[in-house]
Structure formats: C-alpha cells, structure tokens
Amino acid sequence: MRFSAILPLLAFVASVSAADDVVIRRVPNGGIKASAAVDDAGLLHLVFFRGSPGGGDAFYTTSANGGATFSEPIRVNNDADAVLGASSARGPHLALGRGGRVHVLWAGSSTAKPRGPLNPGLAADSPYNGTPLLYAALEPGAHAFTPAKNLMTRTTALDGDSSIAADAEGHVYVAWHGQLPEGKGEEDRRVWLARSNDDGSTFTEEMDVVPDPAGVCACCGLTINACPQGSVAILYRVADAKIHRGMRLLLSQDGGRKFTSKSLDDWQVAMCPMSTAALLPTKAGGFFGAWENQGRVFLASLPSGVPAEFGPRETNRKHPSLARNSRGEYLATWVEGISFGKGGSVGWQRFDPTGKPMGDAGHAEGLPGHGNVAAVALHDGSFAVIF
Numbered sequence: 001m002r003f004s005a006i007l008p009l010l011a012f013v014a015s016v017s018a019a020d021d022v023v024i025r026r027v028p029n030g031g032i033k034a035s036a037a038v039d040d041a042g043l044l045h046l047v048f049f050r051g052s053p054g055g056g057d058a059f060y061t062t063s064a065n066g067g068a069t070f071s072e073p074i075r076v077n078n079d080a081d082a083v084l085g086a087s088s089a090r091g092p093h094l095a096l097g098r099g100g101r102v103h104v105l106w107a108g109s110s111t112a113k114p115r116g117p118l119n120p121g122l123a124a125d126s127p128y129n130g131t132p133l134l135y136a137a138l139e140p141g142a143h144a145f146t147p148a149k150n151l152m153t154r155t156t157a158l159d160g161d162s163s164i165a166a167d168a169e170g171h172v173y174v175a176w177h178g179q180l181p182e183g184k185g186e187e188d189r190r191v192w193l194a195r196s197n198d199d200g201s202t203f204t205e206e207m208d209v210v211p212d213p214a215g216v217c218a219c220c221g222l223t224i225n226a227c228p229q230g231s232v233a234i235l236y237r238v239a240d241a242k243i244h245r246g247m248r249l250l251l252s253q254d255g256g257r258k259f260t261s262k263s264l265d266d267w268q269v270a271m272c273p274m275s276t277a278a279l280l281p282t283k284a285g286g287f288f289g290a291w292e293n294q295g296r297v298f299l300a301s302l303p304s305g306v307p308a309e310f311g312p313r314e315t316n317r318k319h320p321s322l323a324r325n326s327r328g329e330y331l332a333t334w335v336e337g338i339s340f341g342k343g344g345s346v347g348w349q350r351f352d353p354t355g356k357p358m359g360d361a362g363h364a365e366g367l368p369g370h371g372n373v374a375a376v377a378l379h380d381g382s383f384a385v386i387f
Helices: none
Strands: 022-025 032-038 044-052 055-063 093-096 102-107 133-138 163-166 172-178 190-196 223-226 232-239 247-252 260-263 277-281 287-293 296-302 308-310 318-324 330-336 344-351 357-367 374-377 383-386
Touching: 032 093, 032 374, 032 383, 044 093, 055 102, 093 163, 102 163, 133 172, 172 223, 172 232, 190 232, 223 277, 232 277, 232 287, 247 287, 247 296, 277 318, 287 318, 287 330, 296 330, 330 374, 330 383, 344 383
Parallel strands: 022 383, 163 223, 318 374
Antiparallel strands: 032 044, 044 055, 093 102, 102 133, 163 172, 172 190, 223 232, 232 247, 247 260, 277 287, 287 296, 296 308, 318 330, 330 344, 344 357, 374 383
C-alpha cells in the first residue's frame, strides 16, 4: 500500500534509515498512558498516569537518551488522586510551548478540584457531577507545576477525552466535547475550544466550534493540533441519527476563531466505539491524521487527502499515534486486543516520505489494562514506541 497521493507536499528524502530503527520503551515507575514529545534540543518529555483508574495521578519526567533512562518524576496534579484514568481513551496529555513551557491537560476524577459546572441530568450530590477539565503548566526553570485550573466555565457532561496543543508563539489550544446544562444526550454534544494567547496564563471562555448540527460520540476521544502559520485542526467522531459515527475534521485558518467542517468517512454503529485519533502538523501548514474505522487504521494528508487503510482487517487496531522524523519518515502505532480495563499488545509501521511502508510491521506484547501507546521521533532520526 502507498499513500503518496495523500502526501503531495512532502518531498522525497534520499536518506532512509534501517528498517529496525525503532526502539521500545516502557513507561517508567509502573505508569501507563504515555503522552510524549521531543523538543528541539532532543530532550524527551513524558507525562504518564499511575494509580487507580477511577482516580490516580499524572507525572512528568524527561529523558536525555531517548527513553533509556528518565529523570525523577514530578507529580503534575497538586491534589492527590485527581486524574481520571479509566479506559485506554482517557489520560493526561502533554504539549510543549514557547520558551520550554510544559502544558498538561487531564479529565478530573470524582474528587478533583476545582469542580466544573453541574449537570442537571445527574444527581446534584453525585461524585461524577461537575467533572472538571483541568490544566497545569511547568514554567521554565520551575520545579513544580502551577495549581490546576478548570477550563469548563459553562459546559458540563465531560466524557471521552480532551486534547491540548501549543505553539512557539505562546498560543495554547484546548479542545473537548460536552454539552450545555440543558443538553439531553449525544445529539446535543458539541466540540468546545478554549484558547490562550499568553502561554496558558489565561484562557478564553469555551466556544462551540462545530458549524453543523451533528452531535458528538460521547465516550470517544478527540485530538487537536496547530501549525505555526495559524492553522488549527481537530479530529472528532460525530453522532448523527444515533448510528452515523464517522470521523470529522474541523479546520481553522485564523488561529482557532472560526472553523469549517469536513466529513472524512462514515461508520454505522449504534454504540460508542470508544475511539481516539492522532494529528501532526506539516511544514506546509496542513496536517497528517490517523484514526480508526471498524477495527482498521486510516491515514490521510488533511484537509484534501484521500484516506488510505493499511494492514490486515482482522486485528482490530485502535488508538493510533503518529510521529515524523527529520527525514520526513513516519511512524504509525496502534493497540490491539484490548477491551475496557483489559490490556493487549501494540503494533507499529514505518513509512518513507512518499508513503511506502518500510520493512515489516512491528509488534510487542504487554500493554497494561487502560493503557495506550505513544510514538515519538528522537533527535537522531530514530523512533521510540512508548507504552
């Protein structure tokens, strides 16, 4: 399979690394749910989850040797057990911003504070009413994260998973799906965005960024990313007429103020498949995306590329992650054989800049229950698969 047609803006680079140029790294300290990024100096930044799925902690650590060893972890959440970790579709998320700032986002547990707005659909004293979406940052040179703040000022019914992106100009973008207090179900769920122009010090009130009437699949995750040129993209799963649950692209060309919507596929299923997606910005101002549909992973250059499927259909691939190295090569990772609370395995495939697979797909056992997999490109051009 080739998807060169969906990568029209990527020039071929003659230097090709070895087919086995992928290292496997386990999350340190018995953690799960890796969220990782590598900065311009080659330092690997990692946020992970540890504790009870219903309420644990997020930790931040770094590695100067591609994940062979890690620094002593720092707890992100100031109150213990404040992070929701249930399902492979939920967990803390990391973004690197201007001046080395580390931004972290997570869904709060039933005891997390501050709380969010109450949902009239739940009992007022329910521990799950007012679930917050929490944000904290590690300022350059600091040794502790800022106190957590809730970004949900008027929305409620947080479910699925949220996402965060940041750029070198000090913008931070946070996306999630939820509903207003008068909402009744999936058909009333919308995608919401809060923006910061001052490195996360302040955020705008959340705004509805869906320009059409379709709802949102309740327990699925979404993902956001941003280009230096001001483009912002969100991938999310719709819930239309209860059975249409295809992937949708929201795209902004003005820094997240106004979005257009494009349907990427359809998936007719009368239940939430608890899926996630992945996005990478390209140098030309577009995006490269990965998502699942009926147990298969699809890749596309966005917004104009045609989705391309790869790999066998019988393995039930979920929760893709993407990385691109300095040579323009890609690594796609995914998980297999999981169900709620049940672990499985991880897989990966490398592609050259034209979309041609490089070598055979890789596979590793031992994914813990509620876990996921993260892909990163290391400073030397190799890749790391972290789970």
